[in-house]
Amino acid sequence: MNILNKLGFGVRSPDPSAMDPTIPQSPDDDSPAPGQQFAQFGAGCFWGVELVFQRVSGVTKTEVGYTQGLLHNPTYEKAAKESMERHQKAFNRKIVTEILPAKKFYRAEEYHQQYLAKGGRSGFKQSAEKGCNDPIRCYG
Structure with a gap:
């Protein structure tokens, strides 16, 4: 029994070993606006990370x-x-972070965008104001 079932989620995703890893994923085709630059970061919970970057000047x-x-x-x-x-x-194995060239980026569902700044599930909006140092609470 997998951990999702133990947590009460009865739906199973496809067996990853049955997925075809040779399906090509093209490089991301996002282009920055003229005079701007583009950066892509990988992270765990993207809500808190997004709020950090929203607060960065520039x-x-x-x-x-x-x-x-x-x-x-x-x-x-x-x-x-x-x-x-x-x-x-x-x-039980060592967890490591790989740094790899980015593949295709799929934008998350709309409700995830600026999630914490919009109030998340509880409606408690967190400041995305530039330079804000308030603690970030990731509360799904």
């Missing part, structure tokens, strides 16, 4: 989403389930 736009996975057009639920099932067997 950052004009943030978007959260998914990249580097085996799923095309992923959703938050599909990406989380696929990742959990794939890594569940490796809990």
Whole structure:
């Protein structure tokens, strides 16, 4: 029984070993506006990371989403389930971070964009004001 079932989620994602990792993912085709630059960061919970970048002077736009996975057009639920099932067997192994060229970026569902600044589930809006140093509470 996987951990999702233990937590009460009865839906199983496709077996990652059955997914075809040879499906080509083209490089991300986002282009910055003239006079601007583009950066892409990988992180765990993207809500808190996005709020950090929203507060940085000079950052004009943030978007959260998914990249580097085996799923095309992923959703938050599909990406989380696929990742959990794939890594569940490796809990006793050393966890490392790979730095790789970015593959296709899939923008997350609209409700995830600027999620904490909009109030998240509880409606408690957190400041995205430039230079703000308030603690960030990631409360899904």
